[in-house]
Amino acid sequence: xxxxxxxxxxxxxxxxxxxxxxxxxxxxxxxxxxxxxxxxxxxxxxxxxxxxxxxxxxxxxxxxxxxxxxxxxxxxxxxxxxxxxxxxxxxxxxxxxxxxxxxxxxxxxxxxxxxxxxxxxxxxxxxxxxxxxxxxxxxxxxxxxxxxxxxxxxxxxxxxxxxxxxxxxxxxxxxxxxxxxxxxxxxxxxxxxxxxxxxxxxxxxxxxxxxxxxxxxxxxxxxxxxxxxxxxxxxxxxxxxxxxxxxxxxx
Amino acid sequence: xxxxxxxxxxxxxxxxxxxxxxxxxxxxxxxxxxxxxxxxxxxxxxxxxxxxxxxxxxxxxxxxxxxxxxxxxxxxxxxxxxxxxxxxxxxxxxxxxxxxxxxxxxxxxxxxxxxxxxxxxxxxxxxxxxxxxxxxxxxxxxxxxxxxxxxxxxxxxxxxxxxxxxxxxxxxxxxxxxxxxxxxxxxxxxxxxxxxxxxxxxxxxxxxxxxxxxxxxxxxxxxxxxxxxxxxxxxxxxxxxxxxxxxxxxxxxxxxxxxxxxxxxxxxxxxxxxxxxxxxxxxxxxxxxxxxxxxxxxxxxxxxxxxxxxxxxxxxxxxxxxxxxxxxxxxxxxxxxxxxxxxxxxxxxxxxxxxxxxxxxxxxxxxxxxxxxxxxxxxxxxxxxxxxxxxxxxxxxxxxxxxxxxxxxxxxxxxxxxxxxxxxxxxxxxxxxxxxxxxxxxxxxxxxxxxxxxxxxxxxxxxxxxxxxxxxxxxxxxxxxxxxxxxxxxxxxxxxxxxxxxxxxxxxxxxxxxxxxxxxxxxxxxxxxxxxxxxxxxxxxxxxxxxxxxxxxxxxxxxxxxxxxxxxxxxxxxxxxxxxxxxxxxxxxxxxxxxxxxxxxxxxxxxxxxxxxxxxxxxxxxxxxxxxxxxxxxxxxxxxxxxxxxxxxxxxxxxxx
Ligand SMILES: Nc1ncnc2c1ncn2[C@@H]1O[C@H](COP(=O)(O)OP(=O)(O)OP(=O)(O)O)[C@@H](O)[C@H]1O
Ligand SMILES: [Mg+2]
Numbered sequence: 001x002x003x004x005x006x007x008x009x010x011x012x013x014x015x016x017x018x019x020x021x022x023x024x025x026x027x028x029x030x031x032x033x034x035x036x037x038x039x040x041x042x043x044x045x046x047x048x049x050x051x052x053x054x055x056x057x058x059x060x061x062x063x064x065x066x067x068x069x070x071x072x073x074x075x076x077x078x079x080x081x082x083x084x085x086x087x088x089x090x091x092x093x094x095x096x097x098x099x100x101x102x103x104x105x106x107x108x109x110x111x112x113x114x115x116x117x118x119x120x121x122x123x124x125x126x127x128x129x130x131x132x133x134x135x136x137x138x139x140x141x142x143x144x145x146x147x148x149x150x151x152x153x154x155x156x157x158x159x160x161x162x163x164x165x166x167x168x169x170x171x172x173x174x175x176x177x178x179x180x181x182x183x184x185x186x187x188x189x190x191x192x193x194x195x196x197x198x199x200x201x202x203x204x205x206x207x208x209x210x211x212x213x214x215x216x217x218x219x220x221x222x223x224x225x226x227x228x229x230x231x232x233x234x235x236x237x238x239x240x241x242x243x244x245x246x247x248x249x250x251x
Numbered sequence: 252x253x254x255x256x257x258x259x260x261x262x263x264x265x266x267x268x269x270x271x272x273x274x275x276x277x278x279x280x281x282x283x284x285x286x287x288x289x290x291x292x293x294x295x296x297x298x299x300x301x302x303x304x305x306x307x308x309x310x311x312x313x314x315x316x317x318x319x320x321x322x323x324x325x326x327x328x329x330x331x332x333x334x335x336x337x338x339x340x341x342x343x344x345x346x347x348x349x350x351x352x353x354x355x356x357x358x359x360x361x362x363x364x365x366x367x368x369x370x371x372x373x374x375x376x377x378x379x380x381x382x383x384x385x386x387x388x389x390x391x392x393x394x395x396x397x398x399x400x401x402x403x404x405x406x407x408x409x410x411x412x413x414x415x416x417x418x419x420x421x422x423x424x425x426x427x428x429x430x431x432x433x434x435x436x437x438x439x440x441x442x443x444x445x446x447x448x449x450x451x452x453x454x455x456x457x458x459x460x461x462x463x464x465x466x467x468x469x470x471x472x473x474x475x476x477x478x479x480x481x482x483x484x485x486x487x488x489x490x491x492x493x494x495x496x497x498x499x500x501x502x503x504x505x506x507x508x509x510x511x512x513x514x515x516x517x518x519x520x521x522x523x524x525x526x527x528x529x530x531x532x533x534x535x536x537x538x539x540x541x542x543x544x545x546x547x548x549x550x551x552x553x554x555x556x557x558x559x560x561x562x563x564x565x566x567x568x569x570x571x572x573x574x575x576x577x578x579x580x581x582x583x584x585x586x587x588x589x590x591x592x593x594x595x596x597x598x599x600x601x602x603x604x605x606x607x608x609x610x611x612x613x614x615x616x617x618x619x620x621x622x623x624x625x626x627x628x629x630x631x632x633x634x635x636x637x638x639x640x641x642x643x644x645x646x647x648x649x650x651x652x653x654x655x656x657x658x659x660x661x662x663x664x665x666x667x668x669x670x671x672x673x674x675x676x677x678x679x680x681x682x683x684x685x686x687x688x689x690x691x692x693x694x695x696x697x698x699x700x701x702x703x704x705x706x707x708x709x710x711x712x713x714x715x716x717x718x719x720x721x722x723x724x725x726x727x728x729x730x731x732x733x734x735x736x737x738x739x740x741x742x743x744x745x746x747x748x749x750x751x752x753x754x755x756x757x758x759x760x761x762x763x764x765x766x767x768x769x770x771x772x773x774x775x776x777x778x779x780x781x782x783x784x785x786x787x788x789x790x791x792x793x794x795x796x797x798x799x800x801x802x803x804x805x806x807x808x809x810x811x812x813x814x815x816x817x818x819x820x821x822x823x824x825x826x827x828x829x830x831x832x833x834x835x836x837x838x839x840x841x842x843x844x845x846x847x848x849x850x851x852x853x854x855x856x857x858x859x860x861x862x863x864x865x866x867x868x869x870x871x872x873x874x875x876x877x878x879x880x881x882x883x884x885x886x887x888x889x890x891x892x893x894x895x896x897x898x899x900x901x902x903x904x905x906x907x908x
Contacts, residue, residue: 070431094437106432108425115421122422122437168437 019082027076054224106161109150120167266503267403275454291477294459328449353842360835479527595814600767609740614671620787622772648765671789679784801841803851
């Protein structure tokens, strides 16, 4: 298993020449013998927000699972800030500064809000600091701190999930479909928070099916199709590619 | 008044010891979702280790306790987690039960091997502080009892603080919902579950050490005494520690006060033993329905079903081949083969229930016993007796299943265990069942004027029954019912939307399975010429299930191999005292190793054969497929296409929510 160092904390404002925060080279991954990722190449520059788009089943979630260490790639290399990390365990990666807000609700429903944040301290930071920061960013969570996370509204759960992911003081934040099952207004306000987080220098890889909200905060965008990244570019360039993929019926 | 107080104290002692055992069980269940059937066996082994250190090696009590609790139990917990529990935690309930049951028997086998029963050296452990006592409300209370009650209180407090006030305890509660998420939080989830198993094993060990003075050092007594804790744990629905404690105390008191009941020895002893089981059964009947969880398809393994023509030819060839072999056997071995066939027929009932349906019955041999008893009661050679035996057993099966089948497989398995034990204590031992000497005679059946008095011909009859049942089973499997069974096993939630009355369907399946077991019993009585309750003890259902699982519980050929295995192992073990633990070591170890592949040894055998003779036509060739292979139509494929192309079974992660 690759050892990952705890070096991320203050490298947010690293010089341009530094290696990109995330670099994927020819990454393959499979469930059993069903290959889902078929050679993904993708780079997330330091401090940038990259929106990863694509239709259902394109392999976006799988890619995030591979980056966060939940799945091992069958082939290919993953570099994190220049370090080779393929095969590192998810907890080691979290402690090293890659955190993920997984698809669905990334909270423990049977623990209270505060207990959820407490477990965030496994990332290596002190719990008091985590709580202060989380409640400052999301005052709603403070009001509900003794409530079971499972009884929060969908938007509040996503806030908690985001707050927990930020508890690790990440260098790279992976967001998988924040918008799932939420009302458009709530989605917009969540993405406002994402924009704030990005301004503080955190690199973000955000996966969305519905492009507009993600593209609004993104510096770059990439499109996945059939287990590969088929296009990358500025958000407005990508929109035309998307239109073709969704409506043009190309395979 | 004095009597009342002393019964109360006695009851509180047992209640406290049960509480410790039960909360260990609840802890591991709530943190890992593994229901450890071997919890009691852990207590038993810990008690033996304690005896070894304290009595045999003469260590002071405190040193022996510390060694058991802080060296033996943690090591055991770590090994357990790494070698067994980690592989079970995401498996279907049936696999989990078979694996922990395997561990259960394996531990008994180990104990038998390390500490063989030995008449010249009687092993015992006395209570702490001997008979020293102090007065409470006019009666004397042993220090041992006081220590036990204090230990229970300390465990409760310790568990509460750990689970609610420490981060690792909170992580333990979290892990059960989603291990992956816990890792994304930065915690090492393996470490969390190792800790659960360490603490769970420690609590089992504490209970074992406290109870051993009462039960004596015995492979079974202590093991089953702690199983009584299941009842207490169930009152808390395996979740709530306070209710688990309440259940334990109530159970302990009930046992204490049961001493008020005087009457026949059967009643007095039976009541003491049966109370916890009765309580377990009642709680199971009344616990609310569990909501179905969606998307639980994990590690499903499908056996390929041979076509009707191939099954028929194989059956006929098998029949004559086996008949030819039978002719060569001497009388003892003919009888043994007949016994193996009865086991095989019983295992066919498990192929239906467990192999196809995914349900685990821990009392299949009890049904065999019912069938045997009914035939004996008739004491006639008319085949009608067999028919009635089958019908009655099927009815009993339906009656057992009806109240609990709305629950998950775990609860059903425990209910069958409770049923089997109740039958042991209350029915099979009663004089109306097997008479006073515990043995009643049976006549062999005669068909069309032929009386099968020659054992070889009777074995031929059994062979015919086995083949016919096997063919029938395969026909069911190929038909709509079979598909439905598999679908129900794999995704009950999805089937709930089909509008099928699942409960009645399951009751029917359970009942048919019991009926087949009853048929096996009827044949057994005829084979032996008698029936005795000792042959149908609940406990013996466990090696039966494991032998079926090891040989291959999804196929007819597996049932045949399982029957042979179950018959041969005790015969082998009896050849030398050095092999005293053989049967349970092989079955338990085999189940632990193979449970992930319920297609068992038979499958491995066929694979091996295929490797040597690639084009060999194999009956019931078994293959494994990916759980989420997106080609469901293929899973029921009749002919064996080029199976080497098919992916190995995979345990799907939590990726598909
Ligand atoms: N646990 C699994 N086992 C087998 N196949 C899987 C599993 N999880 C996902 N897949 C398959 O992998 C492919 C990619 O899935 P993935 O979840 O990565 O897609 P996605 O791009 O995130 O889609 P969506 O937008 O719907 O979330 C799909 O075809 C899916 O069926
Ligand atoms: Mg997805």
